[in-house]
Amino acid sequence: MTDRPIDALDKAKGKKVYIRLKNGEEITGLLKALDLHLNLWLEDVEIVGDNKRKINVLLIRGDNVLYASPV
Amino acid sequence: MTDRPIDALDKAKGKKVYIRLKNGEEITGLLKALDLHLNLWLEDVEIVGDNKRKINVLLIRGDNVLYASPV
Amino acid sequence: MTDRPIDALDKAKGKKVYIRLKNGEEITGLLKALDLHLNLWLEDVEIVGDNKRKINVLLIRGDNVLYASPV
Amino acid sequence: MTDRPIDALDKAKGKKVYIRLKNGEEITGLLKALDLHLNLWLEDVEIVGDNKRKINVLLIRGDNVLYASPV
Amino acid sequence: MTDRPIDALDKAKGKKVYIRLKNGEEITGLLKALDLHLNLWLEDVEIVGDNKRKINVLLIRGDNVLYASPV
Amino acid sequence: MTDRPIDALDKAKGKKVYIRLKNGEEITGLLKALDLHLNLWLEDVEIVGDNKRKINVLLIRGDNVLYASPV
Amino acid sequence: MTDRPIDALDKAKGKKVYIRLKNGEEITGLLKALDLHLNLWLEDVEIVGDNKRKINVLLIRGDNVLYASPV
Structure with missing residues (x-):
């Protein structure tokens, strides 16, 4: 079966991922779940940028996601 | 059954949630209902930002939601 | 039956509601009708902001709505 | 039958309406036809704003419409 | 049959139309074809604005169209 | 059969076209393929603007296309 | 069978591609998978711009993609 782009992230479930949002915020956390819209459920999250926490x-x-990467 | 991203918030129904909007406003309140678009019905709400109240x-x-979190 | 987010506003039909638009305008009026896109029919309306009237x-x-609230 | 929001404008067919666009332009004219997207056919039109004519x-x-009103 | 908003422009096929885009550019030309998205095929076109030609x-x-008018 | 707007460009397959993007970039190239979203496959391409190459x-x-023209 | 625009990129699977995003970032990498929305799975990636890494x-x-090219 052909790979789908989302599989790049799907394989990272349970692992740490890096997300960059369109507004420039950067988020890291453990990927719990994702869907085809790139709605993302993260845990143990760290946000960097205007809203650091x-x-x-x-x-x-x-729809806020620019790109995402397994870490 | 596989977790869906929205389940991260769905489990918080009746509890306090933190919402950050794309325009930078931050909102906390009790989550009464939500749907797949992330339309959110909150109660006992506090808005922080330009429209503090x-x-x-x-x-x-x-479509205004950046991210959301159970508190 | 499960509550839908729009029910928060649907219950306010015939009553006064407060609307904040994405552009910062604030509108109050009696809610006559609404639909799932949050198209809103208001009466006895007061607009605050750039276009006060x-x-x-x-x-x-x-699609202009940021959030809405029964008053 | 329940009122739909668009009926607020639909009842104004053949009459004068006021339209405010997202870009701040204001337009008045006789409403000839409308649809659910709020595509609007106006006649005897006056545009106020950057493109006054x-x-x-x-x-x-x-999709350019902010709100509309029967005059 | 009820008029649709697009008929305002559809009747102008083969004739000169005036188009204003969301970015402020103004375009005139003979309307050769149009569809429900307001994709427009024009001929003998004159563009006014940043890209005058x-x-x-x-x-x-x-999706770039603000409004359109038969001339 | 009625002309569709996209036929204006479809007839230019294999020929040189001029594309203006919403961000102001201008692109010329040989049109190899196009679809109804105006996704465009160009060859022998020249980009003018911020990203000249x-x-x-x-x-x-x-969705980046403002307008397009056979040259 | 007629070429589709996406075939321009599809033929580059396993090879190096250049992507320019709407926000001006430029990305190169090996194309592992793509779909009709232009969701892209890249490997051995280099990002140039605000987020160089x-x-x-x-x-x-x-939806962030401006244009893409096999290198």
């Missing part, structure tokens, strides 16, 4: 559980609305 | 009941249009 | 009947295109 | 027939693409 | 055949992507 | 093969995402 | 695996959300 640590958060236990975070749901990112997918 | 307290509100009993608030409906946020989902 | 009173209007008898107003149709707001839903 | 009078026009016989105007088709506004609905 | 004359062009024989032009296809405008509909 | 020559490129053998270019795929433009259609 | 090298990354092993990157998933770009397609």
Whole structure:
């Protein structure tokens, strides 16, 4: 079966990922779940940028994502 | 069944959540209902930012959401 | 049946609501009708912001809505 | 049958309406036709703002509409 | 049959139309074809604004259109 | 059969076209393929603007297109 | 069968591609997978611009893509 782009991230479930948002914020955390819109459920999250903080559980609305990477 | 990203927030129904909007406003309140667009019904709401205020009941249009977190 | 987020506003039909638009304008009026896009039909309307004025009947295109609240 | 938000404007067909666009332009004219996207066909049109002018027939693409009102 | 907003422009096929884009550019030309997205095929085109020029055949992507008018 | 707007460009396949993007970049090249979103496959491409350069093969995402023209 | 625009990039799978994003960032890498939204899975990635860095695996959300090219 052909790889889909989202598989690049899907394989990182349970592992640490790096997310960059369109607004320039950078987020790292453990990837718990994702869908085709790139809605992302992260845990043990660290946000860098205007809104610097640590958060236990975070749901990112997918349309804000610029790109994402397994760390 | 596989977790969906929205389950991160769905589990917080009846509890306090933190929302950050794309425009930088931050909102906390009790999560009464949500849907797949991230339309959110909050109660006992506090808005921080340009429009600082307290509100009993608030409906946020989902496309404004940057990310959300159970508190 | 599970509550939907829009029910937060739907219950306010015939009553006064507060709307904040993405452009910062604030609008209050009696809610006559709404739909799932948050297109809103208001009456006895007062607009605050760049376009301050009173209007008898107003149709707001839903994609402009930031959040809404029963007053 | 339940009122739909668009009925607020639909009832104004053949009458004068006021339109405010997202870019701040204000337009008045006789409403000839409209659809659910708020695409609008106006006649005897007057545009106020950056592009001030009078026009016989105007088709506004609905996604530019902020709000609309029967005059 | 009820008029649709797009009929305001559809009746102008083969005739000169005036288009204003969201970016402020103004375009006039003979309307050869249009569709429901307001994708427009113009001929004998004159563009005014940042990109002032004359062009024989032009296809405008509909989502750029602010409003349009038969001349 | 009625002409569709996209036919204005479709007839230019294999020939040189001029594309203006929403961000102001101007691109010329031989049109190899296009679809209804105005995704464009160009060859022997020249880009003018912030990112001035020559490129053998270019795929433009259609939602960036302002307008296009056979040269 | 008629060529589709995306085939311009699809033929570059396993090879190096150049991507320019709407925000001006430039990215090069080996193309592992792509889909019709231009979601892109790249490997051995180099990002140029505000967020200059090298990354092993990157998933770009397609709506950020301006244009793309096999290198």
